[in-house]
Amino acid sequence: MELILVGKHINFAYNQTPILNDINVQFEQGKVHAIIGPSGSGKTTLLSVLSGISKYKEGSIEYKGEELSKLNQSKYRKETGIIFQNFNLITYLSAVQNIVVAMDIGSIKGNKLEKAKALLTQVGIKEEDWYRPAAKLSGGQQQRVAIARALATDSEIIFADEPTGNLDSKTGQEIIRLLCNLASEHNKCVICVTHDMRFRKKADIVYTLSDGTIDT
Numbered sequence: 750m751e752l753i754l755v756g757k758h759i760n761f762a763y764n765q766t767p768i769l770n771d772i773n774v775q776f777e778q779g780k781v782h783a784i785i786g787p788s789g790s791g792k793t794t795l796l797s798v799l800s801g802i803s804k805y806k807e808g809s810i811e812y813k814g815e816e817l818s819k820l821n822q823s824k825y826r827k828e829t830g831i832i833f834q835n836f837n838l839i840t841y842l843s844a845v846q847n848i849v850v851a852m853d854i855g856s857i858k859g860n861k862l863e864k865a866k867a868l869l870t871q872v873g874i875k876e877e878d879w880y881r882p883a884a885k886l887s888g889g890q891q892q893r894v895a896i897a898r899a900l901a902t903d904s905e906i907i908f909a910d911e912p913t914g915n916l917d918s919k920t921g922q923e924i925i926r927l928l929c930n931l932a933s934e935h936n937k938c939v940i941c942v943t944h945d946m947r948f949r950k951k952a953d954i955v956y957t958l959s960d961g962t963i964d965t
């Protein structure tokens with residue numbers, strides 16, 4: 750078992766309102782982790798703390814044994830990718846451009862165009878769709894592009910917030926399969942907030958949040 754991210758005694762509050770209470774979680778390379786729980790239980794907040802978007806003040810989060818708050822944040826951003834329910838692509842740019850832009854931001858070297866095409870192929874986007882504006886792609890295709898973008902900086906952890914939330918059932922199933930495949934075939938650590946029961950069934954490890962606490 751190779752732990753990549755470990756959170757211990759994490760507490761988090763918005764203004765003075767406690768949202769996360771003494772959270773203990775650990776995430777492994779090559780595994781799919783689902784974070785589930787009722788609406789308002791703190792799932793998205795936990796994901797944003799783990800992904801470095803929100804800063805924790807109490808407890809610790811270690812990425813590969815190093816305290817997250819002391820890490821170079823741009824390095825952590827590069828080694829992690831995030832996908833959202835609403836895809837969050839730059840809609841007037843093509844699939845390829847969306848990925849190249851992410852590589853530019855991550856200061857990735859080498860032939861970015863070729864790498865972008867390889868990533869799009871990996872996530873199942875056909876060549877005929879590579880140069881179309883993202884807005885013209887279906888929801889499922891946009892989510893595939895968003896996954897390719899999340900991988901563009903060679904991320905080791907993929908955070909996902911309700912990645913199937915805006916997709917029909919069949920397309921959602923395909924996205925779940927794709928994310929599971931990233932873990933099993935490419936050794937990525939997938940951490941996914943979800944209400945989707947199918948995701949829960951496929952996950953290797955499930956954390957259930959209720960009122961900002963993890964049930965054990």
Ligand SMILES: Nc1ncnc2c1ncn2[C@@H]1O[C@H](COP(=O)(O)OP(=O)(O)OP(=O)(O)O)[C@@H](O)[C@H]1O
Binds near residue numbers: 768
């Ligand atoms: N930016 C914010 N400022 C203040 N309170 C917030 C903020 N974001 C979320 N909250 C509150 O934190 C609590 C947890 O919200 P969070 O979005 O993490 O829950 P969730 O489990 O992801 O919910 P859902 O399943 O509905 O998305 C809620 O009570 C919410 O109102």
